[in-house]
Amino acid sequence: MGIFIKVEIDPSLCAPDGGRKLVNVCPVNVFALDQDRVVTDAENEDECTLCGLCLNLYPPGAVVVRRLYRE
Amino acid sequence: MRLLEYESKTLLREMGMEVPLGRLAHSPEEAAAAAKELGTAVVLKPQVPIGGRGKAGGLAFVDRETEVIPAAERLFATPLRGYEVKLLLVEQQIQARQEFYLGITYDPAARGPVLLASAAGGVEIEAMTERVLRRPLSLVRPWPTFRSREVAAGLGLTGPALLRMTTAIDRLVETFLKFDALLAEINPLMLTDDGRLVAVDAHIELDPDAAFRHQDVVARFGLAGRGERTLSEFERRAAEIDQADHRGVAGRMVQFDGDLGLLIGGGGASLTVFDAVLDAGLRPANYCEIGGNPSVWKVKELTKLILSQPQVKRIAVIMNVVSNTRVDLVARGVIKGILELGRDPATTIAAFRIPGSWEEEGFALLQRYGVPFYTRETSMDQVVAMIAQDKR
Numbered sequence: 371m372g373i374f375i376k377v378e379i380d381p382s383l384c385a386p387d388g389g390r391k392l393v394n395v396c397p398v399n400v401f402a403l404d405q406d407r408v409v410t411d412a413e414n415e416d417e418c419t420l421c422g423l424c425l426n427l428y429p430p431g432a433v434v435v436r437r438l439y440r441e
Numbered sequence: 442m443r444l445l446e447y448e449s450k451t452l453l454r455e456m457g458m459e460v461p462l463g464r465l466a467h468s469p470e471e472a473a474a475a476a477k478e479l480g481t482a483v484v485l486k487p488q489v490p491i492g493g494r495g496k497a498g499g500l501a502f503v504d505r506e507t508e509v510i511p512a513a514e515r516l517f518a519t520p521l522r523g524y525e526v527k528l529l530l531v532e533q534q535i536q537a538r539q540e541f542y543l544g545i546t547y548d549p550a551a552r553g554p555v556l557l558a559s560a561a562g563g564v565e566i567e568a569m570t571e572r573v574l575r576r577p578l579s580l581v582r583p584w585p586t587f588r589s590r591e592v593a594a595g596l597g598l599t600g601p602a603l604l605r606m607t608t609a610i611d612r613l614v615e616t617f618l619k620f621d622a623l624l625a626e627i628n629p630l631m632l633t634d635d636g637r638l639v640a641v642d643a644h645i646e647l648d649p650d651a652a653f654r655h656q657d658v659v660a661r662f663g664l665a666g667r668g669e670r671t672l673s674e675f676e677r678r679a680a681e682i683d684q685a686d687h688r689g690v691a692g693r694m695v696q697f698d699g700d701l702g703l704l705i706g707g708g709g710a711s712l713t714v715f716d717a718v719l720d721a722g723l724r725p726a727n728y729c730e731i732g733g734n735p736s737v738w739k740v741k742e743l744t745k746l747i748l749s750q751p752q753v754k755r756i757a758v759i760m761n762v763v764s765n766t767r768v769d770l771v772a773r774g775v776i777k778g779i780l781e782l783g784r785d786p787a788t789t790i791a792a793f794r795i796p797g798s799w800e801e802e803g804f805a806l807l808q809r810y811g812v813p814f815y816t817r818e819t820s821m822d823q824v825v826a827m828i829a830q831d832k833r
Contacts, residue, residue: 419767440805
């Protein structure tokens, strides 16, 4: 689990593919496929560069990137 | 590429310089056989790439045949400044009327080679700068013999001795230029009672960048790879970390024995920081360069590696203003590494001074963990001075 960054996915908002595009768009592999489900790779969460590419793929709220050190 | 004494003398002899008669010995028995063949008082000289062997007790002057084997056994069994002795040069002893120093090296200030000569040859030549003649020489224009004569006269020589010294200087210049040497030194160059000039000890260093022009010498003496530093386990691990992730550079590490870990930017800034650390009386545990936006993982692993040394209590993270490395990602890596070691970032990081790209994000992170950080308003030298004053 990330110490600094926490990425949360709401699959219900990631229609129609359940968020599969996230796996390809992230430059630091924060997202991964687990069976058919898109999950976050806890090992890589702290590598998140805050580029925002994942935020623009699906409607607002589908992906939330939390900077834990700002909370 | 530093040549061993016998290799240096081989080149000098082939260039026309007189050297003592000698034989190589790989064992005490070979040394005894060599002494017998030379049939006179000999000196046993370990062939290791260091100077000052005499002062280190590394030479054995032997006048009787029966003394050779015990002396050689002692030399083979005694490492010289960490170098194992595997080869001895057994040479005829030379009796000197006078000892000289001759050398050619590069003068960084003059940006060219310079000939050095002294009538007081010996082991302490570096301390006698006022008694050393200096003459610049050109890599392009030929060295005229009259210059050698001037130097020989400057050494106080006259008559046949002056002529022989002139020749010796010419030969040394030719050797230096022919082999693209960085240093060619004869010390001592002995003037004997019968008027000969003999190069009793010699030291030549070749320019590794010009090695391709001297493949015959490289092959003849097995110079390939010689002088390259063997990485310590610590340095090897750092290189592995660097190679494990293509992002950024974080692993050019050199280990020292101090207690302050350093994670510093590459190039001139890292040298500046390193100088400042030494000037402030701090003792660096390592030199290391990071840059090019390394991943959080890479910085984390490097931080853990630096702090894994038992004597390292704190780590300083200092770079110049960065544009291609992100402050926040470096901060994440350093803090994460420290946390994974179960230590407190606030007390383990002596100072964090990386201004530049994404600094606000980085500073927010550092602030959260109570880490002392500095912006571009504080110079790298000032930060180091503050670390030196911090008695935590």
